[in-house]
Amino acid sequence: MRSAHIAESILALVTTRDRAASTVGDLTEQGATRDAVWFWLSVFQTASSFLWRSVAEHPARLTGLALLGIAVHAGIGLLFAGLDGVAGFIAAYRSGNHLEADSLGWKIWFAAPVLVSSLLIGRMLARWAPGRELAACVVYAVLVSIYSLVPALGNNGALTAVFCVLLVPAGAAWGRNRRLGATRPM
Amino acid sequence: MAHSLGEFEQVVLLAILRLGENAYGVTIAAEISACTHREPAPGALYTTLDRLEDKGLVVSRLGDPTPQRGGRAKRYFTLNAKGLAAITRAQQSYRRLLEGCELPGLSHA
Numbered sequence: 001m002r003s004a005h006i007a008e009s010i011l012a013l014v015t016t017r018d019r020a021a022s023t024v025g026d027l028t029e030q031g032a033t034r035d036a037v038w039f040w041l042s043v044f045q046t047a048s049s050f051l052w053r054s055v056a057e058h059p060a061r062l063t064g065l066a067l068l069g070i071a072v073h074a075g076i077g078l079l080f081a082g083l084d085g086v087a088g089f090i091a092a093y094r095s096g097n098h099l100e101a102d103s104l105g106w107k108i109w110f111a112a113p114v115l116v117s118s119l120l121i122g123r124m125l126a127r128w129a130p131g132r133e134l135a136a137c138v139v140y141a142v143l144v145s146i147y148s149l150v151p152a153l154g155n156n157g158a159l160t161a162v163f164c165v166l167l168v169p170a171g172a173a174w175g176r177n178r179r180l181g182a183t184r185p186m
Numbered sequence: 187m188a189h190s191l192g193e194f195e196q197v198v199l200l201a202i203l204r205l206g207e208n209a210y211g212v213t214i215a216a217e218i219s220a221c222t223h224r225e226p227a228p229g230a231l232y233t234t235l236d237r238l239e240d241k242g243l244v245v246s247r248l249g250d251p252t253p254q255r256g257g258r259a260k261r262y263f264t265l266n267a268k269g270l271a272a273i274t275r276a277q278q279s280y281r282r283l284l285e286g287c288e289l290p291g292l293s294h295a
Binding site: 018021028030047050 | 210229230232233237248251252256260261
């Protein structure tokens with residue numbers, strides 16, 4: 001059943017793959033006499049319980065990892081800020097002191113640090129917190145959202161938070177798949 | 187170190203003990219429902235089983251995949267000596283608390 005595969009993928013983000021499979025098997029068996037709403041509610045309730053358990057049992061470790069992620073994010077931001085300065089100088093020199101900072105190319109360039117650092121941090125969290133990738137991503141997303149929404153810090157605000165919430169889990173899934181691919185028996 | 191058990195952990199351990207070799211998610215939920223008239227939430231049940239295994243009170247093994255479960259194996263749970271000792275201690279505590287109490291409709295040794 002297609003939906004069972006999707007449910008298994010969701011649960012595999014918060015527990016081991018074999019536990020996710022046996023749990024979905026149980027829910028499929030029980031779901032034979034119930035409707036699809038019960039099945040999906042059970043899947044999401046189980047996933048949120050596993051997620052909460054990971055966060056509640058390792059709050060210090062996950063917060064530490066999230067802060068390390070924010071440090072990496074800030075480091076990449078500084079690197080790009082330096083490159084911005086160099087690139088801006090060259091562009092201004094070539095165009096005769098006329099810099100089109102509103103052009104699409106510049107907008108992509110300015111968004112690049114957030115895109116790159118989000119994917120990279122997702123991968124790092126997957127490596128640092130194996131089996132608890134999603135919990136690490138949630139703690140990171142909460143902290144970075146607080147950090148990004150404070151105007152005094154001069155961030156892009158909500159845009160940065162949205163990018164991080166969407167891209168960090170994508171990076172974590174990428175890192176997890178690479179790790180599982182590397183350990184899978186031939 | 188002796189583990190203190192929560193109420194739901196005790197319920198789950200007792201259900202596993204009652205079911206013997208046939209204790210997996212579905213039968214454990216059904217046994218709890220039949221004995222307590224409360225249907226356990228799947229999230230609570232699976233995280234409790236996970237926690238009991240992490241505490242070293244139960245062990246699990248995978249059965250064979252079955253077609254009615256979409257080819258997914260059952261995970262069977264069994265109490266080990268540590269789990270049995272923990273549930274015995276917890277129930278002895280309850281029994282001591284009950285001594286001298288008169289509860290309507292409940293008789294005890």
